[in-house]
Amino acid sequence: MREYNELINHCYLTGGKVSYIGETHAGYKIPMVTKGAGDVGVLIIGGIHAREYITSFLLLRLLAEYHGEVRVDVIPMLNFDGYLLSKKGVDVFPMKLKDRQALYVMNGGKSDFSLWKANIRGVDLNTNFPAKWGEGEYNVFTPSSENYVGVAPLSELETQAVYKLMKSSEYALVVCYHSKGEEVYWGFQKDIRYKKYARAVANKLNYKLKETPRSTGGIKDVWTLETGRLGLTIEVGNDKFTHPYPMRELDNLVRQHEGIIDYYTRIAKELWKTYGS
Ligand SMILES: [Zn+2]
Numbered sequence: 001m002r003e004y005n006e007l008i009n010h011c012y013l014t015g016g017k018v019s020y021i022g023e024t025h026a027g028y029k030i031p032m033v034t035k036g037a038g039d040v041g042v043l044i045i046g047g048i049h050a051r052e053y054i055t056s057f058l059l060l061r062l063l064a065e066y067h068g069e070v071r072v073d074v075i076p077m078l079n080f081d082g083y084l085l086s087k088k089g090v091d092v093f094p095m096k097l098k099d100r101q102a103l104y105v106m107n108g109g110k111s112d113f114s115l116w117k118a119n120i121r122g123v124d125l126n127t128n129f130p131a132k133w134g135e136g137e138y139n140v141f142t143p144s145s146e147n148y149v150g151v152a153p154l155s156e157l158e159t160q161a162v163y164k165l166m167k168s169s170e171y172a173l174v175v176c177y178h179s180k181g182e183e184v185y186w187g188f189q190k191d192i193r194y195k196k197y198a199r200a201v202a203n204k205l206n207y208k209l210k211e212t213p214r215s216t217g218g219i220k221d222v223w224t225l226e227t228g229r230l231g232l233t234i235e236v237g238n239d240k241f242t243h244p245y246p247m248r249e250l251d252n253l254v255r256q257h258e259g260i261i262d263y264y265t266r267i268a269k270e271l272w273k274t275y276g277s
Contacts, residue, residue: 001092003084004028007056007077014063016074022161025120026081026093030161033063033074040170040272041071042264045162045219046177048125049117049146050082054245054253055177055236061254062261070265073169078158081120085113086244093120106143115243117146119156124148126176128159131188131221137214149217166223172268172275173230174223179245180237185212188224188231194274197230197267204263205234205256230271 008031011018016033023029046055056077063074077083084092090100090113106122107113118124122143127136130153140147154160166174184207186198192211202209212233215221220231236253237245 001028001084003087004080007031007080010057010060011076014060014074016063021075021165023157024079024081025157026084028080030075030078030080030158032165033060033076034071035063035066036069036071036265038069038071040172040268041073042261042268043073043075043166043169043171043174044177044261044264045075045078045175047077047083048079048176048219049178050079050086050119051115051117051244052177052179053077053083053086054179054247054250056083057247057250058236058253058257059177061250062257065258066261068262068265070268072261072265073165073171075162075165078162079119079125082116082118082125085120086116087114089113102143107145113145115145118144118148119158121150121156122148123150123156125156125159126178126219127217128156129153129163129217129219129222131218131225132216134217136216139217153217162219163222166219171229172272173232173264174219175232175234175264176219178233178235180241180243181235181239182207182237183235184209185215185220185233185235186224186230187211187213188215188221189213191224191228193228194230194271197271198232200267201232201234201260201263204260207234229275230267 223231
C-alpha cells in the first residue's frame with residue numbers, strides 16, 4: 001500500500017527509532033517514533049480523526065527538527081484505516097460487499113468519504129476512552145462517520161493500543177493533535193490544574209486557550225482523569241480552511257509550530273517536579 005509505505009518512510013526520515021504499538025482493524029501496524037531517552041517523557045499523538053491527517057505529517061516534520069535529550073514518543077497516525085478511507089474511498093479496502101454497504105450507510109449514502117473522522121468500523125476514536133464514556137454532548141450510539149462512541153470503552157484496537165502505552169510508560173505530558181481552529185484545550189470536567197502550562201503553550205503557538213468541561217471519552221480526558229497530569233488537545237490550523245486541511249498549508253503550520261516539541265519537553269521537566277511534590 002503506497003500510502004502506508006509513505007507514512008513509514010516519513011517516520012524514518014525523522015531520524016528517530018520506529019516501533020509499533022499495535023494494529024488497526026484493517027491490519028496495519030501503528031507506528032511510533034521515539035527520539036531522546038530516559039524514563040520520563042512526552043507522548044504526542046496525531047491522526048486520530050481520519051480527515052485531520054495533516055497533523056500526522058506536521059508532527060513528523062516537527063520531530064525531525066527535535067534533537068533534545070528528553071524522550072519524545074510520537075504516534076503520528078493512530079487511525080491509518082480512517083485516513084485511507086478519507087483519502088481513497090472504500091474501494092481501497094479488500095472487504096466484503098456487505099461491509100462496503102455498511103460504510104456507505106455510515107457516510108449518509110455519500111460516495112465521497114473525504115470528511116470521514118471515525119475508524120473503519122465507524123467508531124470515533126476520540127470518544128472511545130473510559131472517561132465519562134457515552135456522556136458527551138455530541139455522542140451518537142450507532143456507527144457513523146463521526147461521534148459514535150463504540151459498543152464499550154476501548155472497544156477498538158487503536159484505542160486499546162494507545163491506552164496500554166499510556167498505562168505502561170511514565171509520561172509527564174500527553175498532547176493530542178487535531179485540526180482545526182487554532183485552539184488549545186486542557187483538563188477534564190472541573191479538573192483544570194496546570195492552567196499556567198496550558199496557557200504557556202497556547203501563547204507560544206498564538207492560539208486561544210479554552211476549557212472543555214463537557215468533553216468526554218477523549219485521550220486528554222482519560223489521561224487527565226486517571227493520572228491527574230497535564231493533557232493537551234491542540235487544534236491546528238485556521239478555520240478559514242475547510243476539511244481536510246489543505247496539505248499545501250503544511251509548511252505554514254510547520255513554521256507556526258517551530259520549536260514546540262522542545263517547549264513540551266521543557267514543560268514536562270518542570271511538571272515532573274510538580275507531580276512529585
Ligand atoms: Zn479531531
